[in-house]
Amino acid sequence: MSISDEQIRQRGSVLGIQVISQSTARRLGIVTEIWVDMSQRQIMGLTVTERVLPGTTIGFGDAYYMALEDISLLGPDAILVDTDRVLQDILVSERYSNLIGCEVVTESGEVLGKVRDFQFDPENGDLLYLILSSLGLPQIPPQLISTYLLDVNEVIAVGRERIVVTEGMEERMEQLSKGILETLGLGKPPWEQEFEDDYLPPTTVSGNALGSGRRENTYPKERPVYRREETWEEEDNWQEERVPLKPQERRRRIEPEPRRREPEPDYYENTQQQIQNAWAEEKKVTEEMEEL
Structure with a gap:
């Protein structure tokens, strides 16, 4: 059995309408969400909230779950149910989703x-x-x-x-x-949007900000670094020549030659020699005095 376009309902047109009990004529709340079981391609139920922010479908206050099978009439301006007992605790199965943003x-x-x-x-x-x-x-x-x-x-x-x-x-x-x-x-x-695969992020970023993303794992080729060298031509024309900068050679560390250590004088032998000389002179003087 086919359904006409007039009978089809859209999620956006159901959100925000009131739920009314036919037995008590009491307003039970406002629809703020619709839950879908995509494995069965079925609408399973709705979330009914006590109040909503004006002009939005953002609900606040007590919220309840209402199964789709408990709805007597889904009209353009209100949903009619038999009794107040159709509202259940807001316990939605993990299989259900609102699909928005998928x-x-x-x-x-x-x-x-x-x-x-x-x-x-x-x-x-x-x-x-x-x-x-x-x-x-x-x-x-x-x-x-x-x-x-x-x-x-x-x-x-x-x-x-x-x-x-x-x-x-x-x-x-x-x-x-x-x-x-x-x-x-x-x-x-x-599906028609095209992106440039050779797009490269800006070379400079401010602060701790991250650069923009890239679609390919490509990098710009390294360019040689140049230094300016002043040359003097025969025509006395002064110009600057661009010369590729060579890698800086490692400076060799020049270490001084080790100093030769001079032998230290033997003070003990010198002292002993002086004592022997003094005794010899004293002995000589004594002998001369004895001869006299």
Whole structure:
């Protein structure tokens, strides 16, 4: 059974509407999130918050989980449920995701964009289409950024932050809106963006800032360092010649020759000789006195 375009609901149109109990006519809260099980391609439930910030879908206060099967009517302005007991503690399975910001790539790794919204069947919760953009931010109006429609039947693998689709999907997607930059010729879809592989980061950076990235592991060729040498030509013309700078030779360390050590005088022998000479002279004087 096919569904008409009027019956299809979009995530962005459901967020922010009120949930009302039919039995008590009491307002239970406001929808702030929709949870999807991508393994089954099904909408599983919603987050209902007590209050939200005006003009946004940011909720605060008590938050609850409400299963999609407990909804009696998903209208354009309100959601009707049978009783207040449909609200459960906010305990969402790890299998569920809101899909917003998930990167979509082909089997060959071609980036198609990021999920910014999705469309589903409100009767049975079947996920029908993903809406992609280059940034994946639903806060940006579609008039400012190009958006594309992707059939979920083209999805072949799902990860926590990445969705893989069939090859060549970029040629089969339907464009929903054309952004201002693309209209002016300043922007392109993600899969048509070209990058210069020979781009090099700036040679100087300020402070501790990191240089910008590069796509290739290439480096500029080393250039010789030149020094200026002054020359005098025969015509008395003064000019400067560029001469390649030779590597500086290592200076040899000149060590002084070791000094020759002079032999120290033998003071003991000199003293002994002086004593012997003194005794000899005294003996001689004594002998001369005895002769007299």
